[in-house]
Amino acid sequence: MTALPDIDLVVFDVLGTMVDEPGGIKRGLRELLPGIGDAEAEALVELWHRYVDEQQQEMLAGRRPYADSTVVDAEAAARVAAGFGIEDEEAVRSLASAARRLDPWPDSVRALGRLASRYPVVGLSNASHAALTRISAHAGLRWHQVLSAEDAHGYKPHPDVYRLAIANAGCPPERLLMVAAHAWDLRGAQALGMRTAYVERPVGDPPRTTDSFDLTAKNLDDLAIQLNAI
Secondary structure, X not given: OOOOXXXXXXXXXXXXXXXXXXXXHHHHHHHHOOOOOXXXXXXXXXXXXXXXXXXXXXXXXXXXXXXXXXXXXXXXXXXXXXXXXXXXXXXXXXXXHHHHOOOEOOOHHHHHHHHXXXXXXXXXXXXXXXXXXXXXXXXXXXXXXXXEHHHHXXXXXXXXXXXXXXHHHOOOHHHEEEEEOEHHHHHHHHHOOOEEEEEOOOXXXXXXXXXXXXXXXXXXXXXXXXXXXX
């Protein structure tokens, strides 16, 4: 870990970092398919995420027009449901909405509040505005501002998404700290000059040996301590 960064504002990834996205989708699957086993549920969550990742890559490559996360999640839900012969529109809509009913990690609400008492805290997510409103309300996340990649018509790690945070902060990128459980996300922010903090989560993307982030934390409580917010 390097020296404590001198920052003015903390930017948080949301999906996976603040809320348990796979867990929420898994609950939705069990509501739709009550007899499903753990291994099959895990495989279906992976199928969902793989579809979302593929579609985001198609958009970033210019091979598909931009569609926000709500649209893509609905497509993923329909694909998963169709595999079980389920085509009922209401059932598919309910499954898709599981991606917006995501529980916070045990330390998320508490640590966010502590950090918010010392710094402006901003959510920066690939989720759409509509999804972020529901995700934050369900999880009890209180932000000073929430920014969606929808405004950049793209998805992280495209530079334009991080530029949203930089432009809204009104200060140089090196005064912003990007917090995420995904090393790929932090690399994207780092390329724009933002400071970075990796937070361990069960569903994150761990750093490579070649990565060098400003801070590394076992959880958000640990990060709050490192940032003197406790």
